[in-house]
Amino acid sequence: MILYRRSGLATGAALLAAPLAAPSLSLAQPAPGRVVFGSWGGATARMWRESFGAPFTAATGIPVTVAELPDPAAAVAAARGRPQHNVALAASFQAAHLATSDLIERLSPDEIPNIRHVPEEHWVRDPQGRLLGMPIYFVYLGVAFNNTLARAADFASWEGLTERKWRGQISVTRPIFLAPYDLSLYARIRGGSEADIQPGVPMLEAVARNSVSSYSSMATLQQQMSRGEVTACAFYSGQIQMLRKAGQREVEMTLPREGGLVLSYVISIPKNAPDKAAALRFLNDAIDPAKQIMAARSGYIPLSTNVTLPPEVIQEIGMTPEEVRARNWSPNWYTIAADIEARMRLADQVLDRAR
Incomplete structure (x- = not known):
C-alpha cells in the first residue's frame, strides 16, 4: 500500500508562491553595512554562520546575521519585494522561479567577478543571460540504498528502480522536488530534456508503482533506509555522506552509468533589498577556497574550480569534484522553473495513479 501524503502538492505550492501573510520571523531591516542572510535552519545555518559569516565579518568588518527559516525562497516570495534579508540561499530552480516573478536582482559578472571560477554551465541565468546569484555548491542526485538489502550493481542503471522485484521497497x-529533479532526470534518460519532460513520465510512473511511501522529510527517509524499511531511493549525495560519516555504514550511494543530476544552490539578492553593496561583497567572498572546503566537510561539493579538497574529503565524496561534475548533468533551471506548477501537478497525478 502506497502511503502518499496528499498535503505534498499544497505544501510545495506554498513554497513557490507568495503567501498573503507576512513571514512569521520578525527581523529588523538590514542596516547599511550589514548582511542579513536567509538560510535553512539547523546544520546549514550553523555552517553559514561559522564557516562563511564569521570569517567575512572578521575580514571586512561587515556584520552578518544568519536568519533560520523553513524555506528561504518562500520567505523571499512572501515579502513581495519588501525583503527582510539582503542575501538568501536557494536551490537553483527556486532562484529561477523567484526570477520569473521579478523577486530577485539580476546581476552581471562584473558585479560578482569571482563567478568566473565557476564553469558557465553552472551559472543560473534568465533568458536574457543575466545572473540570478552566485552558484555556491552542489550535491548530486544518485541512488541511495541499504547495503543489507541491495547492492550497487542492482542500480548500475537508473532503470533498476523500475524493476518489479523492488515493488513496495x-x-x-x-x-x-520530484518535478524539477527526478522527472527532469528521467526525461533525459529516456531521450527527452528539461524542456521535453514527457519521455520521463512512464519511467516516473514505474518507479512510483514500486514505492512504499512518499517521504515527507530527509530525516524520515534516512531513518527508514537505516532500519531497512526502504531499500532504495533517488536521494542526495550530501545526506548519505553525512550519514556514513556519523557511522551509519549500512546506507550507501551509487551513481548509475547514465549519470545523475547536479543539484546546485545559489545565493541571491532579493529584489529591493537594502545594502546591495554589502550583499554583493558577501556573494563574491563566498567562493573563497577556505570557505568552500568547510562546506565540503558538511557534504556540499564546490562548483568553483579554484578549490583543492583535502584527500579525506575526496574519500568521503567518493570522487573528485571534477569527476562528480563530469558525470552529472546540470540542466537549465530557468526552463524548469518557468512552468514548475504544471510540472508539480503532473508529478502529483503520477503519484495518484500509482496508488
Whole structure:
C-alpha cells in the first residue's frame, strides 16, 4: 500500500508562491553595512554562520546575521519585494522561479567577478543571460540504498528502480522536488530534456508503482533506509555522506552509468533589498577556497574550480569534484522553473495513479 501524503502538492505550492501573510520571523531591516542572510535552519545555518559569516565579518568588518527559516525562497516570495534579508540561499530552480516573478536582482559578472571560477554551465541565468546569484555548491542526485538489502550493481542503471522485484521497497519524494529533479532526470534518460519532460513520465510512473511511501522529510527517509524499511531511493549525495560519516555504514550511494543530476544552490539578492553593496561583497567572498572546503566537510561539493579538497574529503565524496561534475548533468533551471506548477501537478497525478 502506497502511503502518499496528499498535503505534498499544497505544501510545495506554498513554497513557490507568495503567501498573503507576512513571514512569521520578525527581523529588523538590514542596516547599511550589514548582511542579513536567509538560510535553512539547523546544520546549514550553523555552517553559514561559522564557516562563511564569521570569517567575512572578521575580514571586512561587515556584520552578518544568519536568519533560520523553513524555506528561504518562500520567505523571499512572501515579502513581495519588501525583503527582510539582503542575501538568501536557494536551490537553483527556486532562484529561477523567484526570477520569473521579478523577486530577485539580476546581476552581471562584473558585479560578482569571482563567478568566473565557476564553469558557465553552472551559472543560473534568465533568458536574457543575466545572473540570478552566485552558484555556491552542489550535491548530486544518485541512488541511495541499504547495503543489507541491495547492492550497487542492482542500480548500475537508473532503470533498476523500475524493476518489479523492488515493488513496495522504494521511496519517492514530494512533487515540489520530484518535478524539477527526478522527472527532469528521467526525461533525459529516456531521450527527452528539461524542456521535453514527457519521455520521463512512464519511467516516473514505474518507479512510483514500486514505492512504499512518499517521504515527507530527509530525516524520515534516512531513518527508514537505516532500519531497512526502504531499500532504495533517488536521494542526495550530501545526506548519505553525512550519514556514513556519523557511522551509519549500512546506507550507501551509487551513481548509475547514465549519470545523475547536479543539484546546485545559489545565493541571491532579493529584489529591493537594502545594502546591495554589502550583499554583493558577501556573494563574491563566498567562493573563497577556505570557505568552500568547510562546506565540503558538511557534504556540499564546490562548483568553483579554484578549490583543492583535502584527500579525506575526496574519500568521503567518493570522487573528485571534477569527476562528480563530469558525470552529472546540470540542466537549465530557468526552463524548469518557468512552468514548475504544471510540472508539480503532473508529478502529483503520477503519484495518484500509482496508488
